[in-house]
Amino acid sequence: MKRSEKRGANVIVIGAGIVGMAAAYFLRSAGHSVTVLDADTPMAGATGASDGAVSVASKKPGVMMVLAKAARDFYVQLEADGLLRDLFHRRPTFMFARNELEANVLAAHGADLAKADVQVDELTVSEFARRIPGVSRNVVSVLAVPGDGHALGYQIVAHLLKLSDVTVVRHARAKRVRVENGKAVGVETDSGFFCGDAVLVAAGLGSADLVGLGNFICPRKGQIIITDREKDNEPALEGPLMSAAYLAAKRNFEASRKNPISLVIDPLRTGQFLIGGTREEGVDSRTTTAHYVSEILRQAMDIYPAMGRRRVIRTFSGVRTATVDGLPVVGFHPAITNVFVATGFEGDGICLGPLIGKTSASLMTGKQVDLDIASLSPSRFVSREGTDEPQPTAAADETINAATTGA
Ligand SMILES: Cc1cc2nc3c(=O)[nH]c(=O)nc-3n(C[C@H](O)[C@H](O)[C@H](O)COP(=O)(O)OP(=O)(O)OC[C@H]3O[C@@H](n4cnc5c(N)ncnc54)[C@H](O)[C@@H]3O)c2cc1C
Numbered sequence: 001m002k003r004s005e006k007r008g009a010n011v012i013v014i015g016a017g018i019v020g021m022a023a024a025y026f027l028r029s030a031g032h033s034v035t036v037l038d039a040d041t042p043m044a045g046a047t048g049a050s051d052g053a054v055s056v057a058s059k060k061p062g063v064m065m066v067l068a069k070a071a072r073d074f075y076v077q078l079e080a081d082g083l084l085r086d087l088f089h090r091r092p093t094f095m096f097a098r099n100e101l102e103a104n105v106l107a108a109h110g111a112d113l114a115k116a117d118v119q120v121d122e123l124t125v126s127e128f129a130r131r132i133p134g135v136s137r138n139v140v141s142v143l144a145v146p147g148d149g150h151a152l153g154y155q156i157v158a159h160l161l162k163l164s165d166v167t168v169v170r171h172a173r174a175k176r177v178r179v180e181n182g183k184a185v186g187v188e189t190d191s192g193f194f195c196g197d198a199v200l201v202a203a204g205l206g207s208a209d210l211v212g213l214g215n216f217i218c219p220r221k222g223q224i225i226i227t228d229r230e231k232d233n234e235p236a237l238e239g240p241l242m243s244a245a246y247l248a249a250k251r252n253f254e255a256s257r258k259n260p261i262s263l264v265i266d267p268l269r270t271g272q273f274l275i276g277g278t279r280e281e282g283v284d285s286r287t288t289t290a291h292y293v294s295e296i297l298r299q300a301m302d303i304y305p306a307m308g309r310r311r312v313i314r315t316f317s318g319v320r321t322a323t324v325d326g327l328p329v330v331g332f333h334p335a336i337t338n339v340f341v342a343t344g345f346e347g348d349g350i351c352l353g354p355l356i357g358k359t360s361a362s363l364m365t366g367k368q369v370d371l372d373i374a375s376l377s378p379s380r381f382v383s384r385e386g387t388d389e390p391q392p393t394a395a396a397d398e399t400i401n402a403a404t405t406g407a
Contacts, residue, residue, distance in 0.1 A: 219321070
């Protein structure tokens with residue numbers, strides 16, 4: 001089906017996270033027969049163990065900011081069209097700095113957002129305190145991005161599963177894409193062989209071995225804390241409180257190697273708080289630790305002491321799929337005809353998932369797309385012949401690198 005107009009093709013999607021399920025939904029809507037294979041169950045990966053910030057504010061400058069703007073617009077459209085009714089909610093993001101180092105990061109980030117035509121409002125500390133009752137004065141600067149949003153990945157996937165009649169095969173771990181004459185003919189799993197005209201590899205971390213990305217993808221664990229609720233079904237604050245340390249970690253991962261904690265306090269619509277989190281490089285486990293949980297809570301209390309009244313009801317962790325150059329991997333596999341790859345979304349896959357799912361489905365069926373995703377192509381890691389050495393793209397600018405190290 002690669003770059004052709006073939007209708008009614010039989011597509012195998014590997015991975016029932018938000019990206020795989022969104023693509024499956026749009027492929028099925030376009031008239032194709034779709035089988036989704038998951039090694040475990042739908043939402044068993046990062047999609048079921050994450051927050052749901054649909055945020056442009058948090059993205060690093062460049063292609064990620066551009067994609068996030070388009071992804072946020074797509075959520076707005078899907079909500080208005082009814083496909084994701086009541087599953088996406090708009091809200092502002094508040095970004096704060098606690099010291100001079102963080103203030104430099106915040107100022108640079110605000111300038112990059114403004115350059116990308118994103119509305120950014122500067123708030124005084126008093127204005128911030130008025131909008132966020134209960135916040136402390138331990139901040140030196142604050143920026144707000146009014147147009148962000150929130151969606152829970154597991155709710156999106158559950159909804160798409162209910163709506164579409166794609167076949168989902170649980171506990172079918174893909175072992176290999178079977179290739180004949182340079183063309184994919186199906187997928188070998190531990191539950192047997194599934195033949196197909198095209199294969200979408202959207203298996204998060206599991207994608208690495210299937211398409212030769214083992215040297216370029218790694219796990220990055222995140223620990224999260226959940227509180228109880230004060231009122232039912234009403235967020236306690238207008239929007240999330242995002243530290244500049246979080247922005248620094250997103251702009252340049254080196255910033256969080258020394259201190260993996262980057263604070264975000266997210267008011268959920270249930271009335272609960274979701275407080276994150278960590279970025280623990282190379283860690284692929286779902287445990288939470290007293291060390292990080294206590295430090296996240298200490299930082300959260302320092303900024304928002306009003307939370308002290310809340311009960312902590314649960315902690316959990318999820319594992320992000322990170323890439324060596326900090327960008328997702330999306331596009332046709334350069335060496336195997338009819339294989340499309342969509343993985344490596346690190347902490348941005350809930351935001352980007354529906355848009356990338358739709359884009360993958362369109363490209364696989366030979367349609368043109370407006371989105372420029374050339375810089376995400378797997379060909380930056382995998383050549384026609386096999387796997388190349390990593391060639392990371394330039395990270396954030398030097399000023400930010402210097403300002404954020406150790407932030
Ligand atoms: C703590 C935390 C907080 C986050 N917060 C946010 C946020 O606020 N906003 C945001 O946009 N993003 C956030 N993310 C990131 C987001 O959750 C991920 O980027 C997104 O869920 C990735 O979706 P996916 O479909 O690519 O992969 P996954 O959800 O990981 O799905 C991959 C699926 O593939 C299956 N699989 C794996 N290997 C195989 C195989 N060999 N064969 C068959 N199936 C296989 C797995 O079982 C899984 O179901 C967060 C992540 C974490 C961990």
